[in-house]
Amino acid sequence: MPVTFDVHGPDGAATVLLSSGLGGAAAFWQPQLPALLAAGYRVIAYDQRGTGRSPGTLPAPYTIAHMAQDVVEVLDASGTAACHLVGHALGGLVGLQLALDAPGRVSSLVLVNAWSAPNPHSARCFDARLALLAAHGPRAYVEAQPIFLYPAAWCAANAARVQAEVDHAFAHFPGEATMRARIAALRAFDVDARLGSIGVPVMVAAAMDDTLVPWTCSQRLADGLPDTTFERVPHGGHAHTVTDSPTFNAQLLAFLARAGAGRLV
Known part of the structure; x- marks a missing residue:
């Protein structure tokens, strides 16, 4: 079954493709969509395979390379030669893989709280989350999710919103096998x-x-990549694209303006 995606904005404009983290949902990028459209970009957002509107069995063993191939298929299906790929966490890994596997399809990358190699702290977090899933099921797993995504003060100040997100995640949980395959x-x-x-x-x-991914993983990316702009914020958590979207959006638009240089892709 093909991956489900949405295309927003004018044909012929530079295309920004948004790739979400572990949750996989296009809706994660709602805080960025108005700003990108107001700046004149064509925007593609998609539900990753096995999540949301893109159900289906995942190949085994499942890899980030499979996810990058799904992006190629989205680009082909939408008539997009190349894109500026914005990826959060897992979505950033997809962007890195795509830039290695199909460099002609990527005009620039934005990597948000991403990484280039495993680290012991994130491994401990995922071990704890998987143990919770195994022992207590999906409800407990999604109830714990905001702890890893958001700062405590933001969660407390936005309690109703956070609970609504948790309830939605539980209602649309992709199944334990799919979640384990994506985490692996x-x-x-x-x-x-x-x-x-x-x-x-x-x-x-x-x-x-960030509680889940040490910011030093981003420092490693910035040090290892040849052409990098490194934007750090002191506060905002793993999903600071949500908790401090005005700051992130301003950084994003400034980078895209430099990286795009007016090209239509």
Whole structure:
């Protein structure tokens, strides 16, 4: 079954493709969509295979390379030669893989709280989340999710919104097998030794209070990639694209203006 995607904005404009993190949903990018459209970009957002509107059985063993191939298929189906790919966490890994596997399809990358190789802290977090899923099921798993996504103060101040997100995640949980396959794919990802071969402009964006992914993983990306803009914020958590969207959106638009240089892709 093909991956479900949405295309927003004018034909012929530079295309920004938005790739979400572990949740996989296009809706994650709602805080960015108005700003990108107001700036004149054509925007593609998609539900990753096995999530949301893109159900289906995942190949085994499932890899980030499979996810990058899905992006190629989305680009082909939407008549898009190349894109500026914006990826959050797992979505950033997809962008890195795509830039390695099909460099002609990527004009620039934006990597948000992403990484190039495994690290022991994130491994501990995923071990705990998987143990919770195994012992207590999907409801407990999704109830814990905001702890890893958002700062505590933001969760407390936005309690109703956070609970609504948790309830939605539970109602649309993709199943334990799919979740385990997706987590295994991101945990196996390691392109650290290949960063120097990625030739497109990259914006690395990190929140220094990210609970799930140490901001030093973003520092490693910034150090290893040849053409990098590194944007750090002190606060905002793993999903600072949501908790501080005005700051992130301003950084994103400034980078895209430089990286796009008016090209129509």
